[in-house]
Amino acid sequence: MYQYQCLNAVSEAGLSLFPESYQRTQSMEEADVLLVRSASLHETVFPDNVKAVARAGAGVNNIPLKTCAEKGIVVFNTPGANANGVKELVIAGLLLASRDIIGGIEWVKAHAGEEQIAGAAEKEKKRFAGQEIEGKKLGVIGLGAIGALVANAALHLGMEVYGYDPYLSVDSAWNLSRHIHHVRDLEEICRECDYITLHVPVVDDTKGMIHRETLSQMKDGVILLNFARDLLVKEEDLLEALTTGHVRSYVTDFPTKKLSGKERVIVIPHLGASTDESEENCARMAVRQLQDYLENGNIVNSVNYPNCNMGKKGKNPRLTVLHYNVPNMIGQFTMLLAKRGVNIADLTNKSRGRYAYTMIDMDETAFPELEKELLRIENVLKVRLIL
Ligand SMILES: NC(=O)c1ccc[n+]([C@@H]2O[C@H](COP(=O)([O-])OP(=O)(O)OC[C@H]3O[C@@H](n4cnc5c(N)ncnc54)[C@H](O)[C@@H]3O)[C@@H](O)[C@H]2O)c1
């Protein structure tokens, strides 16, 4: 029997995939695994029973990845599962910023019920007119799951697309149309593009990446879209650029005190992934990954431990050890097993920076003190014996 806790509303389409042997709990003290969306876990004190956290979504800046790794808690996310939902909202953002559609709709609401509204609208409409996106240049910063979809869709809408991503993975590159201009420095995007959209994670390197200097390199009247994270943009600097009109419009999915309600700012209440399809995709992927980890020890799509997959566990026990990535760990594990006459049928070890993971399929039934003895080895963080 395993127990899971949901720290946000997670789609039933995913939760219903848990078999009957899984029970939902409201108490973290009972939970083997946690499911979360945007709730912040930075202040959470994780009890020892928690083995994994699944972020049903992409961004993991709400989860203390290092703290979790140190406690032997594997954190997963669900890459790409909500990318289409975000892409569609970004396209809406491009269009909302290109004419004053929102201002126009508000005008109609304010004059609702008036006899002469049709005629008045014809006189007023020039106030809300704008440009078309066809033929304009779009700069996409970050060409992962979302950025690639946005870039390709914008091409189909007739835009000229410039893409910037110095860490582009081979898989992401395969998803990109060859008609996208590959840009090697951010300045070129700033210099060339009429619209710029951000699709990078917020990490130390990207925090505040849009600041006074980057803004000053952008064209006069640029439209900036941010469906990634508020912290990517230095708000004071952006406000200044909005006030002078250098930035014509800022479209963001992240309401903040400083920017909400300001002129030229279109704020959406973090709706990028809020579609039935995205919520269901994320929840399904999160549940499958957690189940695979609990039952087979496999790590797929982790953001703090290496991915490591030995397939479905057979009838013999499988031992899994989360540990620091230092020399002689495997030697110590195999020595301990050998001393007890346990034969190893299969073994896999993978590392990622400071952390590593070893999975061992044993031929014999485990001896009672095995987990405790392994835990006594220096640099071991967590041991699990899956029977
Ligand atoms: N608004 C929403 O509801 C919503 C939904 C999903 C994701 N997001 C945000 O969007 C981000 C991206 O999501 P994704 O699914 O595309 O993630 P992803 O991991 O597939 O793509 C991120 C891309 O950014 C690139 N990158 C990293 N640092 C960079 C840098 N300094 N300059 C340029 N590129 C850089 C990476 O190489 C990667 O290709 C998430 O981290 C999250 O913060 C928001």
Ligand SMILES: O=C(O)[C@H](O)COP(=O)(O)O
């Ligand atoms: O990073 C993400 O996946 C998005 O910001 C979605 O967040 P949400 O699951 O809270 O809607």
